[in-house]
Amino acid sequence: MLPTYNEKVNIEKMLRAILAHDGLSVVVVDDSSPDGTGEIADRLAAENQGRIHVIHRQERGRGTAGIAGFKYAREQDVDCIFEMDADFSHDPADIPRFLEKIGQCDVVIGSRLVSGSRAVRNPLRRLISNGANLYASLFMGWHIRDWCGGYKCYRRAALQALDFDRFRSRGYSIGMETLYRLTGNGCTFVEIPIEFTDQRQGQSKFGFREITGYAANVLRVRFGI
Numbered sequence: 001m002l003p004t005y006n007e008k009v010n011i012e013k014m015l016r017a018i019l020a021h022d023g024l025s026v027v028v029v030d031d032s033s034p035d036g037t038g039e040i041a042d043r044l045a046a047e048n049q050g051r052i053h054v055i056h057r058q059e060r061g062r063g064t065a066g067i068a069g070f071k072y073a074r075e076q077d078v079d080c081i082f083e084m085d086a087d088f089s090h091d092p093a094d095i096p097r098f099l100e101k102i103g104q105c106d107v108v109i110g111s112r113l114v115s116g117s118r119a120v121r122n123p124l125r126r127l128i129s130n131g132a133n134l135y136a137s138l139f140m141g142w143h144i145r146d147w148c149g150g151y152k153c154y155r156r157a158a159l160q161a162l163d164f165d166r167f168r169s170r171g172y173s174i175g176m177e178t179l180y181r182l183t184g185n186g187c188t189f190v191e192i193p194i195e196f197t198d199q200r201q202g203q204s205k206f207g208f209r210e211i212t213g214y215a216a217n218v219l220r221v222r223f224g225i
């Protein structure tokens with residue numbers, strides 16, 4: 001499940017790198033990117049019959065795009081479902097390492113906080129990300145260290161058991177809420193180290209509003225308010 005917004009420079013290379021792995025197919029969720037990412041994805045879908053699906057949405061948002069993609073993916077005849085960013089922050093070459101572990105758990109988390117991980121990003125984003133993870137662990141548990149990453153592999157059955165329509169959060173915190181609901185369902189997690197590269201140095205949409213929204217959402221999810 002590949003959410004895209006203005007990924008013209010990455011989408012083709014990214015799709016080719018993913019499809020290089022046998023047995024994988026992709027659903028691109030594009031929110032009418034003004035740069036034409038959706039049309040590039042359509043062309044590649046036509047060239048790779050059956051292996052690329054494209055959802056075009058009118059609404060915008062990484063969180064709801066992920067839900068739309070998951071709802072689609074979990075109806076397909078697949079064993080597990082990945083989510084990853086399309087901007088090469090997440091390396092498609094890591095896919096086999098996730099698949100090695102998904103036989104032993106319900107969710108494999110590409111983690112920036114376990115031994116062997118590496119995260120290349122500016123100090124401010126590192127601080128925000130570490131703070132967000134500490135905060136999430138404080139309220140939701142220490143069984144997961146990286147609550148906020150976007151590179152994960154789920155068993156399909158785990159996602160099928162979720163009622164996304166009852167989720168409380170929107171936006172960035174949906175990933176955190178997904179892990180929290182899966183915890184409640186008794187799912188098991190394995191974190192594997194990844195090398196994360198922040199491709200959007202200085203221009204991320206992650207600002208003050210996202211931080212306060214995230215902090216509030218953790219509490220709403222945890223305490224059902």
Ligand SMILES: Nc1nc2c(ncn2[C@@H]2O[C@H](COP(=O)(O)OP(=O)(O)O)[C@@H](O)[C@H]2O)c(=O)[nH]1
Nearest residue numbers: 003004005029031060061062065085086087204
């Ligand atoms: N469909 C969709 N994808 C989005 C949206 N915003 C970001 N993305 C995608 O989500 C992934 C992560 O976004 P990015 O801007 O790199 O977030 P950051 O790495 O947390 O700063 C990338 O693949 C983006 O193209 C959105 O509004 N809609």
Ligand SMILES: [Mg+2]
Nearest residue numbers: 087089199200
């Ligand atoms: Mg990014």
